[in-house]
Amino acid sequence: MKRIFLVPTAALILTACGGGSAPPVANQNPVIVITPTPQPSLPVKSSNQLQTERLIGNWAMNFTIINNFTFKYQLSDVRTSTVTPGDYNIFGSSASGDLVIGGYNSPLKAFALLHTTPEGEFFYVFDFAAANQVSGCTYIKSNGTDKLSDCYPMTGLHYSSTPVPLSLTSNKVALLQITAGVKVNPSIARELLNLESQLK
DSSP states (O other): OEEEEEEOOEEOOBOSSTTOBOOOEEOSSOEEEEEEOOOOOOOOOOHHHHHHHTTOEEEEEEEEESEEEEEEEEEEEEEEOSSSTTOEEEEEEETTSOEEEEEEETTTTEEEEEEEOSSEEEEEEEEEEETTEEEEEEEEEETTOOOOOOOEEEEEEEEESSOOOOOOOOOOOOGGGOOOOSSOOHHHHHHHHHHHHTOO
C-alpha cells in the first residue's frame, strides 16, 4: 500500500506599480508526493540451516559389508536442534519405514544422518563430493551394545530434491556380526548419542 500526500505550493505575484508585492496565492496544481510503505524484512536463515536444507529430498546411500547395500531415505522436516544451539536437524524416514534424523553437524563439521532399526543403527558421516553426490563413512551399532564399528566407506546420491514417497522395502542386515571398531573418533559416538536423544 502507498500513502499519498498533497502538498500545495505558493507563488509570489509582483505588482506592476509601486514596486510592492501581493500576498502569496495558493497554486491550483498541487505536487503529489508518494511515500512507499515499508515492507517487513524477511528472516535471515543461518548457515547451518541452509546447509541442513541441502538434504531435503530423496537419497540413496551405498556401502559394503561383505555384500553391497543401498538404503533409500526421504528427508523433509527441518527443525531447530534441541541439543546443539544454532544447529538444525532434518527428519524423515527410510524405505523400511524407520525414523531418520540428520543435518549439518557443526561439532563434526560434516553432514550426519542416523537411521535407527529394530536390529541396530546406521550412522552416516559425509560431505558433498558434487552437487548431488556425497561420500564418507557408515558406522554401525548393533542393539545391545554402545560400541560403533569402524568406518565402512559410503557414497550417496541425492536423486530427488523434492521429497517423494518411498516404496516400502525390507532392509535387513546381520548387524550382530558387526564387531566394535577400534579407530572410532569419540566425537562420532557423542554426536550419534545427541541425535538419538532427539528421536525420543
